[in-house]
Amino acid sequence: MEPLKVLIISADNFEDTELLVPYYRLKEEGFDIDIASVKKGPIKGKHGYEVEANKALGDIVPDQYDILLLPGGKAPETIRKDKNAVKIAKHFFQRNKPVSAICHGPQTLITAGLLKGRHATCYKSVAQEMKDAGAVYEDKEVVVDGNLVTSRQPSDLPAFMRETLKIIRAK
Amino acid sequence: MEPLKVLIISADNFEDTELLVPYYRLKEEGFDIDIASVKKGPIKGKHGYEVEANKALGDIVPDQYDILLLPGGKAPETIRKDKNAVKIAKHFFQRNKPVSAICHGPQTLITAGLLKGRHATCYKSVAQEMKDAGAVYEDKEVVVDGNLVTSRQPSDLPAFMRETLKIIRAK
Numbered sequence: 001m002e003p004l005k006v007l008i009i010s011a012d013n014f015e016d017t018e019l020l021v022p023y024y025r026l027k028e029e030g031f032d033i034d035i036a037s038v039k040k041g042p043i044k045g046k047h048g049y050e051v052e053a054n055k056a057l058g059d060i061v062p063d064q065y066d067i068l069l070l071p072g073g074k075a076p077e078t079i080r081k082d083k084n085a086v087k088i089a090k091h092f093f094q095r096n097k098p099v100s101a102i103c104h105g106p107q108t109l110i111t112a113g114l115l116k117g118r119h120a121t122c123y124k125s126v127a128q129e130m131k132d133a134g135a136v137y138e139d140k141e142v143v144v145d146g147n148l149v150t151s152r153q154p155s156d157l158p159a160f161m162r163e164t165l166k167i168i169r170a171k
Numbered sequence: 172m173e174p175l176k177v178l179i180i181s182a183d184n185f186e187d188t189e190l191l192v193p194y195y196r197l198k199e200e201g202f203d204i205d206i207a208s209v210k211k212g213p214i215k216g217k218h219g220y221e222v223e224a225n226k227a228l229g230d231i232v233p234d235q236y237d238i239l240l241l242p243g244g245k246a247p248e249t250i251r252k253d254k255n256a257v258k259i260a261k262h263f264f265q266r267n268k269p270v271s272a273i274c275h276g277p278q279t280l281i282t283a284g285l286l287k288g289r290h291a292t293c294y295k296s297v298a299q300e301m302k303d304a305g306a307v308y309e310d311k312e313v314v315v316d317g318n319l320v321t322s323r324q325p326s327d328l329p330a331f332m333r334e335t336l337k338i339i340r341a342k
Contacts (some may be wrong), residue, residue, distance in 0.1 A: 016218065017191050020325075024192050025199075027329035047187065047218040154191075158198035 004168065006033045009057065009063040009085055009108070015073030016045035017154045018102050022069050023051070025161050031067070036060050038082055046073050064093035067168060072103025072123060072153075079116040080111040089114060093147065098171065100149040102156065104129035106130060109148075119145040121152050175339065177204045178236040180228065180279070181258055186244030188325045189273050192239050194222070196332045202238070207231050207327065209253055217244050228255035233262035238339060243274020243294060243324075251282040260285060264318070269342065271320040271335040277301060277314035280319075290316040292323050 006026050007102075010019055026033055037043050037053035044050050068089065070076065079085045089112040092099045101109060103123040109115050110126075116134035121143045131137045142151045142159040149167060151160035177197050182188055190206075197204055208214050208224035215221050239260065241247065250256045260283045260293050263270045272280060274294040281297075287305035292314045302308050313322045313330040320338060322331035 016187070016330050017195075017220070021192055021195050024188075024328040024332070025196065028196075028333050047220060049218060075298070122292070157195040162199050 003030050003032045004066040005064055006067045006069060007060065007062075007088070008033060008035045008036065008069045008071065009033070009037070009079055009088065010053070010073075011037050011075040012043050012076040013044045013078075014043065014071050015075075015103055015154065016047040016049040018056060018071035018105070019045065019051065019155065021157045022071065022100070022102075022161060022164070025165075026067075026069075029165070034060075038078065039138060041139065043075075057082055057088070057117050060084065060088055062088045065092075065137050066097060066171075068092045068097065068166075069164075070097045070099070070101035070105030072101075072105045072107055074104070076104040076107040080108045086112045091100070092103075095146045098147050098164065098167050102151040102160055103153055106150055110135075114167035118148060119123065119143050120148060121149040122150060123152055174201050174203045175237040176235055177238045177240060178201045178231065178233075178259070179204060179206045179240045179242065180208070180259065181206065181214060181224070181242050181244075182246040182249040183214050184245035184249075185214065185216045185242050186246075186274055186325065187218040187220040188296075188328065189242035189244065189276070190216065190222065191220060192325075192328045193242065193271070193273075193332060193335070196336075197238075197240075200336070205231075205236070209249060214246075228253050228259070231255065231259055233259045237268060237342075238262075238335075239263045239268070239270045241270070241272035241276030241279055243272075243276045245275070247275040247278040250281050251279045257283045267318045269318050269320070269335065269338050271331065273322040273331055274324055277321055281306075289319060290314050290320060291321040293321060294323055312328055 036055040207226040
């Protein structure tokens with residue numbers, strides 16, 4: 001069987017553990033992971049970890065991916081302004097494919113208008129704009145609503161990954 | 172069933188992902204985790220992440236733990252000099268309980284004289300002293316020898332955690 005394909009979308013100033021913990025966790029499962037950013041090349045986390053964005057967002061063919069993962073930090077501020085990122089997020093929701101977003105990660109989904117009526121969580125400073133976007137915001141370590149898994153912050157990573165893998169396995 | 176008890180031993184200047192990735196991964200499994208250091212209180216990683224050492228090494232009763240995990244970075248330089256840490260490591264080997272060490276983590280096992288004739292790996296700069304300690308050093312992402320799982324560096328974390336969980340489940 002082909003390994004599942006994961007797409008992580010991020011940019012400079014990502015929250016290091018919110019990218020690296022899921023990255024290593026999904027590698028442990030044997031999944032194939034691409035990291036896409038505004039352009040190809042190294043991106044740097046808030047704590048100084050560097051990872052290679054091996055794809056530019058403009059080159060992504062969303063049909064080739066099974067799972068979308070959106071880490072937090074300041075990166076989503078950049079990502080939500082990228083039309084390709086918004087288009088990719090919409091594709092995943094249209095096909096009901098798993099999307100996992102943590103901390104500021106859901107901001108891209110807010111910009112894409114994908115959270116109306118959806119149960120979700122996020123970093124506390126993002127809560128108001130999540131509600132304004134029509135989401136049913138819940139202050140919990142993880143919220144699962146259909147294809148969507150959201151969490152608030154790094155300390156939620158164990159629950160975030162557990163639920164992410166649960167919805168992947170259910171598919 | 173009681174959750175398994177994990178003991179992570181580290182100190183200031185730990186390699187952040189080598190502590191945090193296993194910590195979150197083992198939390199995902201529902202394990203109970205204590206972090207012990209020379210004294211109780213916050214310890215800081217090389218990249219600035221702070222975690223709480225909720226135990227002092229001198230207060231650890233090794234019998235209460237099922238798994239020992241030794242992250243890398245510069246922390247093991249401090250830890251290997253701590254008599255309690257060395258005593259704890261010996262306890263785990265005597266009882267054949269799982270010990271996982273990554274990067275510079277195996278230095279504490281070297282000081283404890285526990286690697287004679289054992290297959291193991293470590294960060295490349297530690298390889299010579301590992302060989303000098305009588306280990307059969309292998310330059311591989313993960314080496315499993317009985318109760319002992321070792322890896323070289325952060326990029327080995329997926330294999331390190333996969334094999335760590337495998338030997339825990341086999342017990």
